[in-house]
Amino acid sequence: AWRVEPPPTVQTRPYAKQITSMPLTFEILATDGEARLGRLTTPHGVVETPAFMPVGTLGAVKGVTPQGLEGAGASIMLSNLYHLALRPGIDAVERLGGLHAFTGWRRPILTDSGGFQVWSLGGLRKVDADGVTFRSHLDGSALRFTPEDVVRFQERMGVDVAMVLDECTAWPVERPAAAASWERTLEWARRARSAWMGGTGGLFGIVQGSVYRDLREQAARELAALDFDGYAIGGVAVGEAKTERRAVVEWTAPALPADRPRYLMGVGYPEDIVHAVAQGVDLFDCVLPARNARHGVLFTRQGTLKIKNSGFKDDPRPLDEECACDACARTSRAFLHHLFRCGELTAPVLATLHNVRYYLDFMADLRQSIGLGASGFFRSP
RNA sequence: GGAGGUGUGGCCGAGUGGACAAUGGCAGCAGACUGUAAAUCUGCCGGGCUUCGCCCUACGGAGGUUCGAAUCCUCCCGCCUCCA
Numbered sequence: 001a002w003r004v005e006p007p008p009t010v011q012t013r014p015y016a017k018q019i020t021s022m023p024l025t026f027e028i029l030a031t032d033g034e035a036r037l038g039r040l041t042t043p044h045g046v047v048e049t050p051a052f053m054p055v056g057t058l059g060a061v062k063g064v065t066p067q068g069l070e071g072a073g074a075s076i077m078l079s080n081l082y083h084l085a086l087r088p089g090i091d092a093v094e095r096l097g098g099l100h101a102f103t104g105w106r107r108p109i110l111t112d113s114g115g116f117q118v119w120s121l122g123g124l125r126k127v128d129a130d131g132v133t134f135r136s137h138l139d140g141s142a143l144r145f146t147p148e149d150v151v152r153f154q155e156r157m158g159v160d161v162a163m164v165l166d167e168c169t170a171w172p173v174e175r176p177a178a179a180a181s182w183e184r185t186l187e188w189a190r191r192a193r194s195a196w197m198g199g200t201g202g203l204f205g206i207v208q209g210s211v212y213r214d215l216r217e218q219a220a221r222e223l224a225a226l227d228f229d230g231y232a233i234g235g236v237a238v239g240e241a242k243t244e245r246r247a248v249v250e251w252t253a254p255a256l257p258a259d260r261p262r263y264l265m266g267v268g269y270p271e272d273i274v275h276a277v278a279q280g281v282d283l284f285d286c287v288l289p290a291r292n293a294r295h296g297v298l299f300t301r302q303g304t305l306k307i308k309n310s311g312f313k314d315d316p317r318p319l320d321e322e323c324a325c326d327a328c329a330r331t332s333r334a335f336l337h338h339l340f341r342c343g344e345l346t347a348p349v350l351a352t353l354h355n356v357r358y359y360l361d362f363m364a365d366l367r368q369s370i371g372l373g374a375s376g377f378f379r380s381p
Numbered sequence: 382g383g384a385g386g387u388g389u390g391g392c393c394g395a396g397u398g399g400a401c402a403a404u405g406g407c408a409g410c411a412g413a414c415u416g417u418a419a420a421u422c423u424g425c426c427g428g429g430c431u432u433c434g435c436c437c438u439a440c441g442g443a444g445g446u447u448c449g450a451a452u453c454c455u456c457c458c459g460c461c462u463c464c465a
Contacts (some may be wrong), residue, residue: 058416078416116416124418137418168416206416237415245415265416272415287417294420295413310410348420 021323024202024229026261030371033132034254034280035378040230040261042108042160043200044100045075049261050370052273052363053078054290054356057336058087059103061290070154072353073360076160077105078285081153082114085143086271090153096156107161108201110285112290113150115166115185115206115267119238127167129184148187148195151203154372160201162297163232164192164304171209172236178210182219193226202229202265211233211244213251219377220255230261233281245277253279270362271297276365278378289359293351295339305333307351312337324359355376 038049054061054069059067059081069077084093096102099109113330117134118125124135131146137157147165154162165188172245189205196203205228209215223231236245249264253276256262262284266278273284289299296308300320305312307319315333327336327350339347369377 051418055417062417062420080417083417112416117418119418121418152406163416166416232416236415261414268415286415288415291414291417291419291421295422296420305442306412314386319401345420 019228021074021153023198023224024261026230026259028259032370032372035277035280035370036280037367038261038282038355040108042076042202044106044108044160047108047283048367049285050273050277050348050360050363050366051075051283053283053285054227054359055287056103056105057283059084059099059105061356062093062288062294063349064356066106068326069105069356070107072357073364074356076108076110078110078112079103079116079159080112080117081150081157081162081163082112082117082134082143082145083115084111084143084157085153086138090156090170094156098156110161110204111159111163112265113154113163113206114145114167115163115234116168118166119168119170121190122170127184129187130198131165131188133165147191151192151195155197155200158200161230162196162201162203164189164203164205164228166206166208166234168238169235170202171208171235171240172208172212175210178208178212178215179209182208182215185220186219189226189228193228194208203226204230204232204261206232206234206265207252207256208235208246211248212238213247216248216252217255220252227373228260229274230263230283232263232265232283234265236264237268242272243274246268249276249281251278252271253281270331270359271364272286274366277370286359289355290352292350293353293355296347296351298351298353301358303316307336308340309331309337319354322360323354323361325354327351327354327357 003338025041027039027041040047040049042352054074056077061077079099084090093099093102100106114132118127118132121134121137124137125189126133134143134145136143145165150165151162155241166185169178169179175245179253185206185208191351192203205223205226207216207219207223209219217373236248253262257271261282262280264281266286267273267276267284268286269288296306298305298307298319302320305319317333318326319333321333326378336347336350
């Protein structure tokens with residue numbers, strides 16, 4: 001017989017007391033050419049670099065549980081202030097104990113500032129000297145971001161790495177406009193730096209300057225003078241050619257302070273990451289593994305698989321024959337093909353788990369290569 | 382038996398005299414995706430060719446009207462609904 005239990009006491013989540021002020025620390029453990037093997041220590045744990053940050057815009061990588069993301073080997077996740085400010089709102093996140101408590105993700109979190117949305121939501125925002133006003137892509141309501149707001153919001157959410165508000169410069173852009181855009185971003189960076197209370201984690205500045213070498217180098221110097229905890233290269237992968245993007249990384253990375261982590265925002269394909277690591281970049285994020293997974297494109301050691309294509313109908317092999325992820329452990333290409341064909345929810349779930357694992361394994365391999373030191377892998381001519 | 386309705390490309394379904402090889406959707410075949418307005422978007426999707434165009438075959442079947450028919454008429458066939 002069932003016993004009638006008293007109604008459960010509604011238990012408030014233990015308030016995740018803000019971890020006391022703890023600046024980021026970054027150590028370089030080994031180098032290979034310009035490539036660095038590093039360790040970024042944050043309030044919520046250590047990030048071995050070079051590292052890839054899966055993108056969980058709304059607080060979760062689409063289709064992946066926090067446990068799944070941990071299991072895949074992610075040491076840090078990226079989320080987005082703009083999206084969280086719209087829903088559920090910064091107040092709600094704070095009330096629920098901060099972003100970690102709210103999402104259940106216990107490892108480090110970096111939040112983007114909304115600067116990318118200045119570009120990607122081009123038709124829905126107005127930029128002025130003081131900040132950005134977005135028209136919500138959900139209901140059209142106005143949302144005002146100043147550099148100070150953005151710092152405060154991220155501090156209130158208790159993230160490990162906050163990003164300054166920047167203006168992700170569109171491409172193509174004439175030099176004068178790119179320079180003017182950088183001036184604005186630099187001024188915002190100064191304001192953000194002043195507003196930063198150092199409550200949790202650290203604050204990263206963002207270099208812009210489009211595809212102009214002197215602008216990028218100048219931007220790196222000016223930003224370095226503000227003494228951020230880390231430096232990001234932004235404004236890439238917005239339509240420019242691959243060669244231009246690589247040139248930007250080659251100019252900018254070496255111009256950034258050697259003792260701070262360097263972060264190439266939004267990049268990219270594995271080969272792009274290798275190139276950037278060889279230039280001394282330590283952190284990456286990109287929606288590709290997750291988005292492509294949802295679209296049926298798998299990254300594997302056997303090449304890119306468009307699993308929805310008819311050729312996989314009868315392929316009994318695992319997604320990636322050398323992958324140890326939970327999807328590859330039991331899922332054949334034929335089965336995933338079938339799941340995609342049927343629109344089964346499990347399809348993108350399995351595919352995302354695999355792609356994210358692929359990226360993270362790939363990063364681990366890069367770290368190992370650098371750690372081997374004398375390999376010279378990254379000292380390519 | 383009576384009355385009414387309906388039959389369109391793999392499927393569903395618009396079209397009711399010329400602008401129709403025929404809107405859409407699905408299925409199918411491919412492609413794109415880089416700090417996520419993206420489980421999204423784009424192209425192809427009767428056959429053939431010398432493929433910004435041309436030819437052939439097509440809107441249940443056969444005939445007819447018309448310069449011209451998926452569209453109008455006649456008969457036939459199938460299916461559906463209601464009445465007996």
